[in-house]
Amino acid sequence: MAHPRAAEAGKDPEDARLDKRFWLLVVGAIGVVYGDIGTSPLYAFREAVRAASGGSPANTEAVFGVLSLIFWALVLIVTLKYVIVLLRADNKGEGGTFALMALGLTVSKRSSPLLLALGVAGASFFYGDAVLTPAISVLSAVEGLALVSPVFERWIVPLALVVIVALFAVQSRGTARVAQFFGPLTVFWFLMLGGGGLWHVVDNPSVLAALNPWYGLQFLVSHGLLGLTVFGFVFLAVTGAEALYADLGHFGRKPIQVAWVGFVFPALMLNYMGQGALVLADASTIQNPFYRLYPEWALVPMVVLATAATVVASQAVITGAFSLARQAIQLGLLPRFAVRHTSEEMAGQIYLPRVNWLLLIGVVFTVVTFKSSSNLASAYGVSVTATLVINSLVAFFVLWKYWRWPLWKVAALMLPLLVVELTFFAANAMKFFEGAWFPVLVAAVLSLIMFTWMRGYRILSRITRRDETELDWLVRRLEAKPPARVPGTAVFLSADVNAAPTALMHNLKHNRVLHERNVVLSISTDTSKPRVPRHERVHIDRSNEMFTRVVATYGFMESPNIPKILEGCRRKDLNIDIGATSFFLSRRSLRPSSKSEMPRWQTRLFIWLARTSEDATTYFRIPTDRVVEVGTQVAI
Structure with missing residues (x-):
């Protein structure tokens, strides 16, 4: 929102210099959006560099090649694809x-199975990332800590487990209070990243020559399979890029763009360049x-700061996992x-x-199995590269069909990016037996x-509809x-709402009564919208x-809430006192059928999933003392 004085002065409403709230969003974006990549x-x-050196001491060719590849990976994948292009595809x-999949579904029904499959695959790989990050x-x-004293080496895994267990244990309390510290803490972290790197770049400014793409290309071409392996490790510098797009709704496009170009990207590259200058001066520091x-x-303070920064990065991924799960539930x-x-103020603050x-x-x-970050590095890239490739494929379709760009223009932009990302994916897939199998699993x-x-x-649903009666036919019979x-x-x-609910039919059959007022309520999800306006x-x-039909529509990023639906009904002159209302729900008991359309193992898996589903009373927030459940058996 524009600052009032800026509007009066006739300035651009997005002028960041005059909008204090804008800069707060920038700081927040640094904390949440860039915590992972940071x-x-x-x-x-x-x-x-370890991979590029092939077990030998780090040399200039390896260091310059890796720095060049890191820089251009960040330019192409993060800056061009996400910051410039995808942040506009909201x-x-x-x-x-x-959200990207939903955009594609709005313009082409014929391609919906493919887009849905890509969306499912992208979400699945995200959870691989959520486990590994x-x-x-x-x-x-x-x-x-091992650098402080070798004594700490055997305590690394136990201490990591303590931090991780504590992090997940506090999730139920909500992230609102913790989140207010994320921004300032991560800003300080990036200042330390840039400052530490700058100190060594000043000592050896020749390392800046590695920004030349020739060093990266030459290394890849001249080292064959080793070059591809190194390419896979270089991708570790890009992990977290997918958060740029996923957190668009929380901070907005401009704050995320300004944070990256003006602060995060320079700090990251200064740190990488500083590491390169240090290794060139002393190969043992690798x-x-x-x-x-x-x-x-400063070693112990930096370990404490780094641990805090990794908690921030992990928190952002965990919050994303909660949000993605809710979207998946709403999309069926x-x-x-x-x-x-x-949080009563922030709808996005949820806990599953x-x-x-x-x-x-x-x-x-993962921690107990892999035991070190070096071992995990082989597993980490596959899930993120797969997510990036899937996003690019869906984005290709959206730019072409939704934005109506000419096909040649879309191809000119997206195909080179896809080639780079597919190369990253191939490089990480080569490490399948070294740990990449885990996120794939x-x-x-x-x-x-x-x-x-x-x-x-x-x-x-097809079986249920087959046994249902049309509500209009039932009304005629009851009249x-x-x-x-x-x-x-x-x-x-x-x-x-056009079918007579099973609970209604059973109530009429067994109790032979009908209430004075009867409401048939249906809750639907608009898969094309993240949120539906209240009105x-x-x-x-x-x-x-005899019957009033009510349809409540939610977006795929919202959770249904029956008390609030009834509030919406009152605003439209349908007054329903929740304390004097009986809610009739159907509870299905599923059993496998010999004529099932699915394999027997899949039928049993579906039945098990249905049994573990959250109770409708709790999920829709209906007062438990107002609920009447009617059980039915269905063979599937």
Whole structure:
């Protein structure tokens, strides 16, 4: 929002210099958006140069080649693709894999299966990233203690586990209080990154020549398979780039762009250049060039600061995992999970207990299995490169069909980026047996779960609709032969307001009564919008006196809330007192059928997922003492 004085002066409403809130958003973006990529200097340069040196002492060719590749990877992938292009491809101000997918779905129904498959794959690989990021970040920070004293070396894994368990344990309290410290802390972290690097660049300014792309290209061409391996490690410098787009809705395009170009990118490159200058001066520092940038007296403070920075980076990924899971639930890709809102002011502050503890188990397993950031480096790149490639493929479609760019123009922009990203992916895939199998396994399992849920739910809906009665037909029958009426209001939840809900039919069959007022309520998700304006949320149909149809529509980034739906009804002159209303819900008991359309193992998986689904009463926030559940058995 523009500053009032800026508007009066006729200035550009996006003039950052006159808008205090703009700079607060910039600081916030530095803390949340760039927390992940800001921890990459802890391990990216070290692992890439080690690989480039092939076990020999680090030499000028390896250092210059790696620095050149890091710089141009950040320019092409982060600056060009995300900061300049994708940040403009927003869906009502929101970004991320599902937001991009939803844009594509609005312009082409024929391509929807492919776009949906890409969206599912992108989300699945993101969770591989969500497991690996806290593990590699915290391990790489704590490993600095080994430089203080060799005694600490055997305590690295236990200390990392303590930090990780504490991080996940506080998630239920919400991130609102912690988040206010993220920005200033990460700003200080980036200042230390840039300052530590600048000190050594001044000592050896010739290292700046590595910005020439020739050094990177020459290294790749002249080293064959080794060059491709090094390319995979170079990609560690780009991890976290996907957060730029995913957090678009939280901070806006301009603050994210200004933070990157004016502060984060220069600080990162100064640090990488400083590490390069240090290693060229003393090849033995490749053991841990990041911490060697600083004097011995600053080592312990830097380890503490690095650990805090990795907690920030991990928190951003965990929060993203919560948000992505809620979107998947709303889009019908996952069963209902418990969603706890940890802030009354900020709708995005949510906590999903099941996702939190599953992530914790995954992160602890990763730390115990891989034991060091060097071992994890081989596993880390695959999930992020896969996410980047998928985003590029969907973006190609959006630029072509949604923005209506000429095909040649889209190809000229996106194909070179795709070639670079596919090369990154191939380089990381080469490390499959060294650890890259782990994020692939995580993504495969999650994709299987999501596709099973979608397929099973589609079959279940078809079976249910086959047995349902049209509400209009039921109304005619009830008008011809009215049942006994009882005082009060009954709300029947239904997937389709034009069909008579199962709970209604059972109530008529067994109790032979009908309430004075009956509301058939359907909650739907608009897959093309992240959020639905409040005034568009509720649609009421009073076409007959016996039943009132209510459709409440939510975006794919929102959580349904029945008490708030009833508030929306009151604003449209449909007064429903929640304390004097009975809510009738259908509870399906599923069992496998010998004629199931799915393989038996998949049918059982779907039934298990349905049984673990969050109770509708809790999920929709209905008062438990006002709920009547009617059970039915369905063979699927």
